[in-house]
Amino acid sequence: MWEIVLHLRAHFSEKIKIYHPLKNLFYLSLLLFSTSLLAQTAQVKGIILDESNTPIPFVNVSYLDGGTLTNENGFYNLSIPSNKNITITISYVGFKKVVFTVNLKENEEKEINPVLRTDIEQISTIIITGDRRSKIEGLTTISPKTIRKIPGANAGVENLLKTLPGVSSNNELSTQYSVRGGNYDENLVYVNEIEVYRPFLIRSGQQEGLSFVNTDMVRNVDFSAGGFQAKYGDKLSSVLSIDYRRPVDFGASVEASLLGASASVEGISKNEKFSAILGLRYRDNSLFVDAKETESTFKPRFADAQTYLSYQVNDKFELGFLGNVSINKYDYEPIARQTNFGTIQDPKALIIFYEGQEKDQYGTYFAALKGSYEISDNYTAKLIGSVYNTQEQEYYDILAEYRLGDVNTDIGSSDLGEVEFSEGVGGQLTHARNDLDALIFNVEHKGIIKMNDHHIDYGIKYTHEDIRDRIQEYEMIDSAGFSIRPPFNEFQNNQPYEAFDAPLAPFNSVRAFNSTQINRIQAYAQWSYKTKLGESDAWFNAGLRSHTWAVTSEGETSSAQSVISPRAQFALQPNWEADMLFRLSGGYYYQPPFYRELRGETGAVNPDVKAQKSIHIVLGNDYSFKLGDRPFKLVSEAYYKDITNVNPYTLENVRIRYEADNNAKAYAYGFDFRLNGEFVPGTESWLSFGYLKTEENINDRGYISRPTDQRLKFAVLFQDYVPKIPSLKMYLNLVYNTGLPGGSPNYADPYDYQTRLPDYRRADVGFSYVVVDPSINNTNTNFLKAFEELNVGIEIFNLFDNQNSITNTFVRDVYTKRMYAIKNYLSPRVFNVKLSMRF
Secondary structure, eight states: OHHHHHHHHHHHHHHOOOOHHHHHHHHHHHHHHHHHHHHTEEEEEEEOBOTTSOBOSSOEEEETTEEEEOOTTSEEEEEEESSSOEEEEEEOTTSOOEEEEEOOOTTOEEEOOOBOOSSTTOOSSOOOOTTHHHHHHTOEEEOHHHHHHSOOTTOSHHHHHTTSTTEEOSOTTOOOOEETTOOGGGEEEEETTEEOOOOSSOOSGGGTOOOSOOGGGEEEEEEESSOOOGGGOSOSSEEEEEEEOOOSSOEEEEEEETTEEEEEEEEEOTTSOEEEEEEEEEEOTHHHHTTSSEEEEEEEEEEEEEEEEEEEOSSSEEEEEEEEEEEEEEEEEEEEEEEEEEOSSSEEEEEEEEEEEEEEEEEEEEEEEEEEEEEETTEEEEEEEEEEEEEEEEEEEEEEEEEEEEEOOOTTOTTTTSEEEEEEEEEEEEEEEEEEEEEEEEEEEEEEEEETTEEEEEEEEEEEEEEEEEEEEEEEEEETTEEEOOOOTTOOOOTTTSOOOSOOOOSEEEEEEEEEEEEEEEEEEEEEEEEEETTEEEEEEEEEEEEEEEEEETTEEOOOEEEEEEEEEEEEEOSOSSEEEEEEEEEEEEEOOOHHHHBOTTSOBOTTOOOEEEEEEEEEEEEEEEETTEEEEEEEEEEEEEEEEEOOEEEETTEEEEOSSOOEEEEEEEEEEEEEEOSSTTOOEEEEEEEEEEEEEETTSOEEEOTTOOOEEEEEEEEEEETTEEEEEEEEEEEEEOOOBOOOOTTOOTTTOOOBOOOEEEEEEEEEEEEEOTTSOOOOOSGGGGOSEEEEEEEEESTTOOOOEEEEEEEEOTTTOOEEEEEEEOOOOEEEEEEEEEO
């Protein structure tokens, strides 16, 4: 506009001859007119997406006196009068209208990126721009497209979570993760607002199979590492909230690799009232297990079927159904193993020959029905009912006979590398007949009330848990023909130098039969409010949550216990030139015991275990900026947790064993940083760094490191492509964690074993060639025309072939009575071929 004014001034100075006072008046009028034009307008712009985060072209964006359409990429730019309440309507055939009101200052620009939906939960009067909601609540939002592309030994949502700061995992085959010093049981997981559960008897990552979350069905992923709102539930560490998409058109996908296959299909009825999406998955971990040092016959069969159905009864009422059936079978027959260890000067080897086998089976069945009714524009009510059943068995009898000895290092010898002198021989017999059947019912009512800038959420939930559990397991250890007894102080064992005439007993033995029922009532209410503090935008959230439960075990019911959790969040965005957002959140977080936490090391249930309690304080900052005309964001958080009524536990691989007693206290503190943005134009990548320290004091014996005390975390997720061949893409997933305390023998005193496992280092890389690109119009006239997207690629897991371990095998030298901790290594370098397509 200023260029136009100067041009007109020069033009009239040359061409118009008027006397001086009139000329000055003309210039002044023209200047005032141009200034008035500038002052009267503001800009609203953004990208309009559908439920699958796909831009929608030619959407109508209008207000009373004007409007515009989105372009082919879903982008719009609308000029509106400034300093006025302007009501803007966004409409498109087949989607619900979005109506919101803005009041912008002179020359102000506001970015609003709404998601058009076909369900009744569309926000009608308030829109939170871009990723503003997640920034305010301290949530990390992950793109489903990124989840599907990033390589990992167990690819999926959890694979990507492990690249975030504060999230740790030392087992690439496991979907479990610990957050800021918590264990695997301290994480909430929701799918479409419905809580989902993890199996009980899983001992190692290679037994887990598939995560509950099917990435082919995911629309949105939000994750909070702490300080989350009252509506999210009662756990100590984190919340993962996932939304499955409601289809708006027909689509299908197929993916196949050496690790298994998956397929999905989705569609919508002609009247657009009924929609359905179905996902099928099969996984085989043989590729990883066959590459290990243990020779074995391994037959894993992990499969599941999952569906989400939605029916729009009318404009106000919708029904949704989420169903899942998962069958995981794990048949394992080890044959032999050789592990070399020691030093160059003193090399040693452990050779083990096995007899026996393991047969495990985990079947889970889940069904949930959700009804949403929009009573008015300002009030939506929801009713959710769900049932979850898991039937698990863990059967094994494995005899391991070992030789421990010196390795021949004579280069010219014919038996180079073989054990030539045995320092220790012995055996280990492990036996288990464990069965568990758990049935969990949930009924929940939720409500959402909107009053101008005030937003109220409330809910009440009843849960009934019925668990039947049989534990029968023991371990016998033999060293040079002498049975080793449990390492308890009341037994004095000096074999083989002194005879021990006590009866033979297993090294450890657990036998128990439990029938446990837990009834719970949970309720919450929270208030959110947006306002102005001077020139700054401010958001407030305050909530209160209650949880009451009672445990019935062997026919006896414990006294009911109750806890109340106040929580609050505050976010402030100053009116600065730099785009900064500050957050402060915290409150009381309780974790009422689940069945696993009630069961002690002997297998007996303690119904009087109290809820673990943690006081969270989280201070965060989001700084958004541009570097080289590309968007970047630096998210930093500092946190502190004061934890009481701690239920101590030991961690072996991914199995957690609790003491079932609140006899400890603990703390955790640290800071996390994450820089994400377009390091390469058009792609999203990020760097993560975290520092953590967490310790516990058991029975006032002093503070020691907790089993999840992972001090340093560094991760990189990087996407790139070849500039001259943009269809050739590269995805890198790199994680480094310092070692955990652990790897101690079963039932060892943690105060005697505070050594740390080796650092965990892993890099997974994938290369993909896009044969058919969905972002480009498909002009193929051959068979490729049937595809919306087609990719072929290779993946290299553990690129640098690092030897990572999280458990040890302990064997004895019969002559020196020395015990050796020999590492059990995780998966080495593995190659995979992958094909994915969408129709």
